[in-house]
Structure formats: structure tokens, C-alpha cells
Amino acid sequence: MRFSNFLRSKLLTWCSRSIHGSSQKLLEEVGDYSTLNTSERSKFLNKISAFMGYNNIQDLVEQERARRQSTADANDVYEEFDFSLTCGRFPCIKLGDSSLVELYDEVPHAEEQANLLPPESCNEYLSTSGTKWEKCSKLVGTCYSVNPPPAEINPSSPMEDNSFVIQLDSLEADSDAEGKVEEEETSKNLLESPTIESVLDRTIRSLPGTTRRQCCQLEGGGFYTVRKLLHHFPHTYADLANAWKKIEAGRYVMFVGIVLSSRGIRAGKSFSFLEVIVGCEFQKNEEDSKIEDDYGTDDKKIYLHLKKFFRGTRFTYQPFLKSIQSKYNEGDCVNVSGKVKKMLAEGHYEMTEYIIGNLDKEDQDANEQRMPYPFYPSKAGMKPNFLADIISRALKTLTIDMDPMPDEIRKDFNLLNLYDAYMGIHHPKNLNEASLARRRLIFDEFFYLQLGRLFQMLDAIGIPIEKEKLLDKYKNHELNTVCVKDWSDLTKSFRKALPFSLTPSQQNAVSEIIWDLKRPVPMNRLLQGDVGCGKTVVAFLACMEVISSGFQAAFMVPTEMLAIQHYELLLSLLENIGGTECTPSVALLTRSTSSKQSRMVLKGLQMGEIALVIGTHSLIAEKVEFSALRIAVIDEQHRFGVIQRGKFNSKLYSASSSLRMNWRNLGDSLEDKAYMAPHVLAMSATPIPRTLALALFGDMSLTQITDLPPGRSPVQTFVIEENEIGFEKVFQMMRDELIAGGKVFLVYPIIVESEQLPQLHAATADFQSIPDNFRGYQCGLLHGRMTSDEKDDALRKFRTGETRVLLATQLVEIGVDVPDASMMVVMNAERFGIAQLHQLRGRVGRGERKSKCVFLSSTSAALNRLKVLERSSDGFYLANADLILRGPGDLLGKKQSGHIPEFPIARLDVDGNILQEAHFAALKVLGTSNDLQLFPKLRAELSMRQPLCILGD
Numbered sequence: 001m002r003f004s005n006f007l008r009s010k011l012l013t014w015c016s017r018s019i020h021g022s023s024q025k026l027l028e029e030v031g032d033y034s035t036l037n038t039s040e041r042s043k044f045l046n047k048i049s050a051f052m053g054y055n056n057i058q059d060l061v062e063q064e065r066a067r068r069q070s071t072a073d074a075n076d077v078y079e080e081f082d083f084s085l086t087c088g089r090f091p092c093i094k095l096g097d098s099s100l101v102e103l104y105d106e107v108p109h110a111e112e113q114a115n116l117l118p119p120e121s122c123n124e125y126l127s128t129s130g131t132k133w134e135k136c137s138k139l140v141g142t143c144y145s146v147n148p149p150p151a152e153i154n155p156s157s158p159m160e161d162n163s164f165v166i167q168l169d170s171l172e173a174d175s176d177a178e179g180k181v182e183e184e185e186t187s188k189n190l191l192e193s194p195t196i197e198s199v200l201d202r203t204i205r206s207l208p209g210t211t212r213r214q215c216c217q218l219e220g221g222g223f224y225t226v227r228k229l230l231h232h233f234p235h236t237y238a239d240l241a242n243a244w245k246k247i248e249a250g251r252y253v254m255f256v257g258i259v260l261s262s263r264g265i266r267a268g269k270s271f272s273f274l275e276v277i278v279g280c281e282f283q284k285n286e287e288d289s290k291i292e293d294d295y296g297t298d299d300k301k302i303y304l305h306l307k308k309f310f311r312g313t314r315f316t317y318q319p320f321l322k323s324i325q326s327k328y329n330e331g332d333c334v335n336v337s338g339k340v341k342k343m344l345a346e347g348h349y350e351m352t353e354y355i356i357g358n359l360d361k362e363d364q365d366a367n368e369q370r371m372p373y374p375f376y377p378s379k380a381g382m383k384p385n386f387l388a389d390i391i392s393r394a395l396k397t398l399t400i401d402m403d404p405m406p407d408e409i410r411k412d413f414n415l416l417n418l419y420d421a422y423m424g425i426h427h428p429k430n431l432n433e434a435s436l437a438r439r440r441l442i443f444d445e446f447f448y449l450q451l452g453r454l455f456q457m458l459d460a461i462g463i464p465i466e467k468e469k470l471l472d473k474y475k476n477h478e479l480n481t482v483c484v485k486d487w488s489d490l491t492k493s494f495r496k497a498l499p500f501s502l503t504p505s506q507q508n509a510v511s512e513i514i515w516d517l518k519r520p521v522p523m524n525r526l527l528q529g530d531v532g533c534g535k536t537v538v539a540f541l542a543c544m545e546v547i548s549s550g551f552q553a554a555f556m557v558p559t560e561m562l563a564i565q566h567y568e569l570l571l572s573l574l575e576n577i578g579g580t581e582c583t584p585s586v587a588l589l590t591r592s593t594s595s596k597q598s599r600m601v602l603k604g605l606q607m608g609e610i611a612l613v614i615g616t617h618s619l620i621a622e623k624v625e626f627s628a629l630r631i632a633v634i635d636e637q638h639r640f641g642v643i644q645r646g647k648f649n650s651k652l653y654s655a656s657s658s659l660r661m662n663w664r665n666l667g668d669s670l671e672d673k674a675y676m677a678p679h680v681l682a683m684s685a686t687p688i689p690r691t692l693a694l695a696l697f698g699d700m701s702l703t704q705i706t707d708l709p710p711g712r713s714p715v716q717t718f719v720i721e722e723n724e725i726g727f728e729k730v731f732q733m734m735r736d737e738l739i740a741g742g743k744v745f746l747v748y749p750i751i752v753e754s755e756q757l758p759q760l761h762a763a764t765a766d767f768q769s770i771p772d773n774f775r776g777y778q779c780g781l782l783h784g785r786m787t788s789d790e791k792d793d794a795l796r797k798f799r800t801g802e803t804r805v806l807l808a809t810q811l812v813e814i815g816v817d818v819p820d821a822s823m824m825v826v827m828n829a830e831r832f833g834i835a836q837l838h839q840l841r842g843r844v845g846r847g848e849r850k851s852k853c854v855f856l857s858s859t860s861a862a863l864n865r866l867k868v869l870e871r872s873s874d875g876f877y878l879a880n881a882d883l884i885l886r887g888p889g890d891l892l893g894k895k896q897s898g899h900i901p902e903f904p905i906a907r908l909d910v911d912g913n914i915l916q917e918a919h920f921a922a923l924k925v926l927g928t929s930n931d932l933q934l935f936p937k938l939r940a941e942l943s944m945r946q947p948l949c950i951l952g953d
């Protein structure tokens with residue numbers, strides 16, 4: 001009922017009882033109510049209230065409500081007129097309160113005003129027989145839980161509101177019309193031949209109905225192709241099938257309803273606001289009606305008052321106000337999400353931070369079927385609703401036969417069709433479908449990664465028969481070993497020369513590697529083991545096996561210091577072998593090797609006079625040519641990455657012409673040699689969780705050393721907060737250790753003090769002051785800015801015991817082996833990752849001496865995170881913790897994590913099983929056709945997905 005009609009009926013009732021002479025005049029005035037401006041209305045309402053004996057109109061409404069609620073026929077009353085709507089229209093304004101009525105001064109009256117919130121249209125929507133409301137009332141139960149509440153959505157952010165886009169889009173529409181026609185033509189043509197390339201890798205500009213401006217916007221956000229767009233996945237869904245029936249203030253909820261009014265209101269000289277009222281109706285089933293809820297017990301309607309405020313004179317002009325209010329039309333079916341605040345009037349809620357979007361026919365149908373409603377993250381200023389709309393358009397261009405995955409693989413691994421997967425992730429019918437779709441898309445991300453790695457590895461081999469053997473080897477997961485008696489004599493002698501016996505795990509690792517070395521295909525193996533477990537000797541033994549058959553070995557390490565350490569260790573072990581004749585010649589090649597010396601080394605390698613070379617990156621330089629490189633050991637694999645590993649493969653391909661001549665002279669087949677890539681044994685001291693290892697090294701077999709050399713006891717670990725008491729305690733522990741004959745590492749996060757980060761301790765600064773605490777003991781300094789001789793000298797002095805305290809940076813993290821170092825203190829431990837700290841801790845406890853490690857944290861917040869190191873000394877466990885806490889980037893460092901592609905949907909820490917399956921699927925595909933000739937669609941898809949760097953080019 002119109003408000004004026006209500007007033008008339010109210011007045012008539014009153015007049016029939018009243019003898020007041022002016023009642024007839026008032027009735028006439030009520031007839032003209034809709035033509036009055038706001039101020040006149042306010043005055044009139046006050047006058048009428050006063051005549052009827054109320055203080056003001058608010059008083060009238062309140063009392064009338066109370067009276068009607070107490071009558072038995074309350075429902076009829078509500079059908080007659082909804083008071084809450086009157087009160088709730090502008091809850092900040094008390095109707096009839098003259099001081100606030102000026103808010104309406106600028107609102108155009110008559111027809112224009114009627115357009116803003118015509119009571120009849122409210123009536124029409126709210127009455128059960130109204131056609132528009134009928135449309136709305138179909139949207140049953142439309143207050144939905146968002147599970148989990150999407151934390152990422154910041155409704156206050158301007159980009160969350162698509163109003164601006166809509167406005168601009170409409171302005172743009174005309175000017176783009178011509179371009180659009182052209183584009184539509186093009187897209188029609190493209191749609192005619194739906195191949196995998198044409199569908200997913202079609203440019204975004206081919207999407208029908210997309211304006212040029214929208215395309216630019218999308219491209220600005222990186223959405224160049226349909227694939228990119230479709231890989232913008234929803235981060236959560238509103239579970240419409242299990243909607244919350246209770247609105248809780250402050251909770252993120254989603255509604256679907258009908259726009260009842262939209263008004264741009266000037267509220268002052270430089271203040272305006274937009275108020276959109278959305279009516280939502282809920283159909284309670286029997287069970288729901290038993291629940292006492294916030295909607296009130298009788299009416300099933302709620303009214304959302306969406307408010308957006310504007311400050312500034314320019315926002316108070318009519319054109320602006322008109323433009324903002326015209327974005328939402330009465331009768332529009334919209335979805336609204338955000339946090340609600342209860343208003344005084346029952347069933348009325350206010351939302352000041354919200355997202356609103358128009359629902360098209362499909363969305364409305366989806367709502368009727370209670371399909372999950374996808375929430376998209378915004379991107380590059382593009383609002384979720386805009387993206388959702390474009391994604392829907394892109395989905396329409398997909399074809400059912402676009403899936404490049406062979407049917408057999410799909411069946412074997414129980415995968416959805418790709419078309420269904422894209423539909424299922426973006427427009428799922430239920431949450432189960434969304435989860436199946438997610439599984440298929442994760443599978444794809446992993447599958448193409450594995451396929452790419454394995455394909456590239458096979459590609460490097462060249463001979464089909466070798467490829468098959470290699471694939472067989474990958475498929476065969478049995479542990480294959482060669483027993484010690486079948487090791488070569490040189491390997492056995494080297495083993496005997498070791499000052500200790502191998503642990504069972506070490507022995508097994510060597511046997512496994514030797515088995516692999518005897519295969520006619522290149523080995524690609526990752527040797528993993530916890531810090532200090534003795535990987536180096538295992539690698540040396542593998543080198544000996546290769547050298548014994550007349551080939552060469554290269555041992556690449558990440559730092560010069562480590563190269564020297566390994567070189568010296570190897571020389572000392574070889575000395576023990578005795579019998580100079582069979583002792584292999586060993587060389588060192590680093591950046592600091594003198595040019596004369598390096599010339600000799602290069603020549604020795606080229607002529608085959610040097611059997612084993614230890615060095616840094618220098619080993620993969622162009623000028624380094626081997627006579628017959630058969631194994632490349634890469635220590636600390638994650639510091640190098642796939643590219644460098646790949647470079648060893650190319651060593652033989654780029655053999656010098658002189659070498660080729662040599663081979664010819666020797667009568668060897670050039671082809672065989674040229675295509676024989678060396679075996680690669682990569683070592684990782686950062687235990688990499690299995691999933692991550694597979695993602696990174698899907699083309700590698702894995703050997704693990706699972707035990708530690710005997711006599712090792714776990715390093716006692718303490719996490720202490722940096723403060724005066726903490727320092728004193730640690731210094732005392734250090735003094736005790738020195739008195740007991742131990743050696744102490746003091747590790748710093750930085751070399752020199754930083755003004756930006758004053759809380760960080762620096763090695764050089766402390767080197768001036770710390771020694772005072774340890775009088776009588778020499779202290780040394782080691783950091784990356786020292787020359788290689790200085791570093792060598794510092795480490796040598798520490799090793800020999802000349803210095804007993806070594807202040808160092810994290811340079812010591814990798815491979816430094818001082819077996820009698822018995823204590824480590826890490827300053828500002830909060831700056832390091834868990835896996836990194838575990839590595840550092842591994843520098844002590846490498847001998848038989850009981851050792852301890854102290855992690856000092858300058859923030860108490862980090863203490864809990866660090867405490868995991870007190871509880872565990874299992875590198876795999878800790879690496880997993882790091883992976884979950886900080887992601888692969890932090891676990892592996894930038895260099896290696898750069899080789900993990902971005903997975904838009906998969907998560908390495910939870911989707912390990914799918915990764916494993918994808919690995920098997922890739923093996924299966926390549927087993928059927930190792931050059932993918934039989935699967936042209938797969939090949940095309942692979943080339944679209946795999947950037948070359950991942951393939952090691």
C-alpha cells in the first residue's frame with residue numbers, strides 16, 4: 001500500500017471518530033502527498049500526527065506498530081502496510097524530525113522522486129502476488145554462508161565494487177560497437193574449428209561481446225588468452241545448498257534479491273551517499289520455521305540497505321547522483337555479499353562494505369538450483385563480478401572435444417573431461433563436482449610438468465632403444481643394487497682406504513648408484529640425506545667406479561671453500577689407497593685457480609689425463625671440454641638448478657673438433673659418443689620433501705641415506721630470546737664449551753651493520769667486541785667479502801684449533817666440515833628458515849663430541865616457530881614444516897624455487913598424491929610414444945604450458 005493511502009485510511013478512521021473541522025482539509029492534502037517536496041512532507045506529517053494526537057510521525061508509526069502487533073490479525077496488518085519499510089528507508093533520519101529533513105532538500109520531487117523509491121514498487125515487490133517479487137521469491141533461501149569466509153575479500157576496496165566498471169562499460173559500449181562486430185565475426189570463425197590451440201590459447205580479444213576497453217583491462221591483468229582467464233579460479237564458493245538460516249551481525253554473508261530502490265542523495269554541502277535497497281525473501285521450510293531466527297518469525301523478507309558515502313562537493317551534483325543511482329534499476333536481480341549490521345527496524349540490515357553484482361539469467365537459474373556460487377579474487381583492479389562475467393563468456397566458447405588427455409589416461413586415473421573440469425570449477429552444480437574439477441586441473445598442472453621433464457630428458461638421449469630402457473627403469477620401482485664384490489677394484493680400494501666403515505645406508509646408496517651406472521642409459525639420480533650423513537664419500541665412490549672404466553668424473557660444488565675442502569679430503573683419502581699406478585689424477589678448478597694452472601687443468605681434461613675434477617660453476621663453462629666425461633656429481637643440487645644440470649648433458653654434444661678427430665682415429669663410433677650424455681648424480685643436503693622433490697626432479701630417481709654415522713648424538717638445541725640475561729647465559733655456555741676443549745661457531749645474518757635493520761647483529765661489528773668475552777681464546781672471522789685465500793686461512797685456523805671461536809656468516813651453512821666443532825650460536829635466528837637453521841646446526845655434531853646449538857631470536861614472536869628445532873632433528877620433518885610454513889621459495893631459496901613453475905591451483909604441500917599419479921601418467925604416455933608422435937594434442941599442449949627454462953634450456 002502506498003504511504004499516502006495508508007495515511008488516508010488512518011485519517012479516515014480518525015475522522016470518523018473526530019469532530020475536528022480541519023479533518024476534511026487534511027484528507028484533501030493527503031491526496032496531494034506525493035506531489036509535496038520533502039520538506040513539505042515532513043511538515044505535513046508532523047501536522048497530521050499532531051492532529052491525531054501523536055508527538056510526530058515516528059511516534060505515530062511506533063504506536064501503530066505496537067497496537068497492530070498486539071492484535072491477533074497481525075499478518076493482515078503487515079500485508080496492508082509494512083511499517084518497518086517506512087522506518088527503515090532512511091534509518092539515520094527520523095521521519096518527521098525537522099532538523100534532519102533538510103537531507104532531502106535536493107532530492108527532486110514529483111516523478112523523479114517517485115522513481116527513487118516509489119512506495120508502490122516496494123509494494124509490488126513485497127506483495128506475494130507482485131510479478132517482480134515473484135521473480136525474486138523464486139530465489140529461495142538466499143542468505144548463504146561462505147565457507148570458509150573469504151578473508152582475501154576486502155569489500156572496502158574500491159575494486160570490489162563493480163559499479164565503476166559497469167558505468168564505464170556502458171559508456172564504452174557504443175564507441176566499441178563497430179570493433180565488437182568485427183571481433184564477433186572473427187570469433188565465429190575461430191569457433192568453427194575447435195582445436196586445443198584454438199580454444200584455450202585463443203586471444204582474449206576473440207571473446208564474443210568483449211569490448212576493446214575490457215580487453216585492454218584484461219590484458220593489463222595478464223589475461224591474454226582464454227586459458228589464462230580460465231585459470232583464474234574461484235577461491236571459494238558460497239555453499240547455497242547449505243545456507244545459513246541465521247544472519248549474524250559481522251559475519252560475511254551473501255544474499256540474492258531484487259533491487260527495490262536506488263537513490264543518490266545529497267546529504268550536505270559536500271556529502272552525499274548512494275543507498276540501494278535490496279529486498280530478499282526466504283522460503284522457510286518446516287524445519288526452519290522451528291528455528292527462532294533473526295528474520296523475525298512471520299515475515300520472510302529482509303531488506304538490505306547498501307550504503308556508499310561520498311565526501312566532496314563534486315559528489316553532490318545531480319548528474320553524479322543520477323549516474324550512481326542509475327547503475328541499479330528497480331527490479332534488477334542482484335547478488336550482494338558483505339558484512340551485515342542489524343538496524344533498528346526488524347528485518348532491516350545495513351551494509352556499508354559490500355559487493356553487489358547483477359545476476360543474469362544463468363545465475364538466477366543457478367540460484368534456483370542452489371548451485372555453489374563462486375567467489376573470485378580480484379585482479380589488477382578488475383572486480384570479481386566483472387571477472388566472473390568474462391569467465392562465463394569464455395566458458396561458452398569451450399568445446400567438449402577439447403581435451404588433449406588420452407582417454408585411457410583419463411579412465412586410469414579417474415579424471416573428468418577437461419571441458420567438464422573447467423565448467424565444474426567455475427560453475428559447479430555441487431561442491432563435489434567442484435572438487436572433482438579441481439582434482440583434474442591439479443592433475444594437469446603436475447602432469448605437464450612431469451611430462452615436460454621426462455620428455456626433455458628422453459629427447460637428450462636420442463636413441464629410441466635407450467629411451468625405452470630408461471623408461472623401463474623409471475617404471476620399475478624395485479631397488480636394484482650391485483653387491484660389493486661386483487664393485488670395481490678401484491672402488492673397493494677406495495672404500496678400504498676410508499678411516500671408517502660405511503653405514504648400511506651409505507653402502508646401499510653406493511650399490512644402487514653403481515647398478516645405475518652399469519645401465520646403458522644415463523643415470524639421473526638425486527642423492528638425499530640429512531645433513532652430515534656422509535653423502536660426499538658416497539659420491540666419491542661413484543666417481544671411482546666410473547674412473548675405473550677409463551672415464552672421467554666432474555664434481556661441482558656451490559662454493560670455492562667447499563671445492564677446496566672436498567679436494568683436500570679426496571687427496572688425503574687417495575693417499576691412503578697407495579699404489580700410485582692406479583691412483584686417479586685429481587684437479588681443482590675454481591674462479592681463483594691461477595690462469596696458468598687452469599690452462600693445465602683444461603688441457604688435462606681435454607686430453608683425458610685428469611680423471612676427476614672438483615670445482616665450482618667454472619666446470620660448466622664453454623671452454624671446459626672433457627675427453628670422456630661419464631659422471632657429473634652436483635653437490636647441493638638446489639643451489640644450481642635444472643639449467644646447470646642440463647649443461648652437463650651438453651658437454652659431449654659440444655665436443656671440440658679435435659676430440660672428434662681423436663675418436664675417429666681411435667675408430668670409435670662418433671654417433672654413439674656424441675649422443676651419450678653423462679650420468680648425473682645430484683646431491684641435496686636440504687632434505688627436500690618427497691612431493692617437492694618430485695615436482696623439481698620428476699625426471700630423477702631418488703636414493704636416500706637414512707642413517708647417520710655411528711657415535712653421533714643429536715645436537716642439544718636451545719631457543720633463547722635475545723636480551724641481557726639471554727646473552728649472558730649463552731656467553732657462559734660458550735665459555736664452558738671452550739674450557740672443555742670445544743670449538744664454537746657464531747653465525748650472523750649480515751656482514752656489516754645496517755641502518756635500516758638496526759636489530760641485526762653483524763659479524764664484523766661483533767668481531768671488535770665479542771672477543772673480550774672470551775679472553776685467552778683466539779677468535780676468527782669468515783664472511784663472503786673476504787678473498788678466497790683469507791677465507792681458506794680462516795677456516796684452516798679454525799680447523800687446526802688456532803682459533804677456537806669463528807664468527808661467520810651463513811657462508812658456513814653449506815658443507816663446511818669441522819668434525820670437532822661442538823657448539824654453534826646463531827644470532828637473529830628469526831631471520832632464517834627452519835630448513836636453513838637445520839643446515840647450520842648440521843655444522844656441529846659431526847664428530848663424536850657431544851654438541852649444542854643455540855638459536856637466539858631478537859623477537860619473541862619467532863620463538864614458537866623456532867622451537868620446532870628443539871623438538872626435532874629430522875631434516876625431512878623440518879623441511880616439510882618449512883614447506884608448509886613458508887612455501888618452496890623459502891625452503892629452497894630463490895634460485896631453485898624459480899624452477900618450480902607457478903601452480904595456479906595445486907599446492908605442493910597437500911596435493912602430493914596427485915603429483916605422484918601425474919608422474920606415473922606421464923611415464924605411461926611416454927612409454928607408449930616417447931616422442932609424443934602418437935599424441936599430437938598432448939605435444940601441442942605441452943609446448944603451450946612449459947616455458948623453456950623449466951625444460952632446462
Ligand SMILES: Nc1ncnc2c1ncn2[C@@H]1O[C@H](COP(=O)(O)OP(=O)(O)OP(=O)(O)O)[C@@H](O)[C@H]1O
Nearest residue numbers: 500501502503531532533534535536537685709815
Ligand atoms: N660412515 C661414516 N662413519 C663415520 N664418519 C663418517 C661416515 N661417513 C661420513 N663420515 C664423516 O661425517 C662427516 C660428514 O660427512 P659428509 O661431509 O660427507 O656429509 P654430508 O652428508 O655431505 O654433509 P653435508 O650435508 O653437511 O654436506 C665427515 O667428517 C665424514 O668424514
